[in-house]
Amino acid sequence: xxxxxxxxxxxxxxxxxxxxxxxxxxxxxxxxxxxxxxxxxxxxxxxxxxxxxxxxxxxxxxxxxxxxxxxxxxxxxxxxxxxxxxxxxxxxxxxxxxxxxxxxxxxxxxxx
Amino acid sequence: xxxxxxxxxxxxxxxxxxxxxxxxxxxxxxxxxxxxxxxxxxxxxxxxxxxxxxxxxxxxxxxxxxxxxxxxxxxxxxxxxxxxxxxxxxxxxxxxxxxxxxxxxxxxxxxxxxx
Numbered sequence: 001x002x003x004x005x006x007x008x009x010x011x012x013x014x015x016x017x018x019x020x021x022x023x024x025x026x027x028x029x030x031x032x033x034x035x036x037x038x039x040x041x042x043x044x045x046x047x048x049x050x051x052x053x054x055x056x057x058x059x060x061x062x063x064x065x066x067x068x069x070x071x072x073x074x075x076x077x078x079x080x081x082x083x084x085x086x087x088x089x090x091x092x093x094x095x096x097x098x099x100x101x102x103x104x105x106x107x108x109x110x111x112x
Numbered sequence: 113x114x115x116x117x118x119x120x121x122x123x124x125x126x127x128x129x130x131x132x133x134x135x136x137x138x139x140x141x142x143x144x145x146x147x148x149x150x151x152x153x154x155x156x157x158x159x160x161x162x163x164x165x166x167x168x169x170x171x172x173x174x175x176x177x178x179x180x181x182x183x184x185x186x187x188x189x190x191x192x193x194x195x196x197x198x199x200x201x202x203x204x205x206x207x208x209x210x211x212x213x214x215x216x217x218x219x220x221x222x223x224x225x226x227x
Binding site: 031033035041042043045048055056091095097100101102103104105106 | 220
């Protein structure tokens with residue numbers, strides 16, 4: 001199994017630009033999670049999906065953030081417009097029901 | 113109160129030492145528990161699940177105390193390669209009959225093992 005695949009690995013962009021992060025979960029997993037990690041705040045859950053349906057988006061910082069899961073094998077996290085405070089590592093993870101999470105390698109986002 | 117709390121550390125120990133971390137959780141509806149390990153600039157990886165009866169994997173022992181709402185991780189005979197951040201994870205059922213789960217991470221405990 002290839003594991004959770006995220007792209008890009010690194011993204012450097014200027015403030016105000018749109019950023020799209022992509023994730024392919026492990027096949028057969030029905031939960032998909034987006035996390036953000038910073039030194040100050042640790043791992044924060046942004047949003048998670050079950051069977052492609054968003055269940056809890058209370059962690060999404062503000063309207064500039066949106067996430068979609070059009071099918072069981074693909075999800076995106078979009079930031080528009082991006083701001084320097086969005087700089088962080090964004091992890092996607094997937095799991096089955098009450099099974100451990102498997103993380104992707106993460107996308108390191110830098111907004112200048 | 114945070115849903116999952118950990119001492120951030122760092123815990124500085126010499127090689128060969130035994131070290132223990134605790135993690136407390138606030139939601140009594142928590143279903144399952146895990147310890148993850150995260151190396152610098154890497155993704156978290158599952159170290160071990162935590163079972164009600166306690167479980168051991170080599171030098172690592174995990175225990176759960178539901179009455180006091182904490183889990184622990186014990187590392188015996190520490191190795192240099194054990195240096196990492198250890199994240200406590202609690203799986204919380206969302207809603208009464210939804211069947212949905214939410215995994216909440218602690219901020220992690222940093223371990224530094226020195227020669």
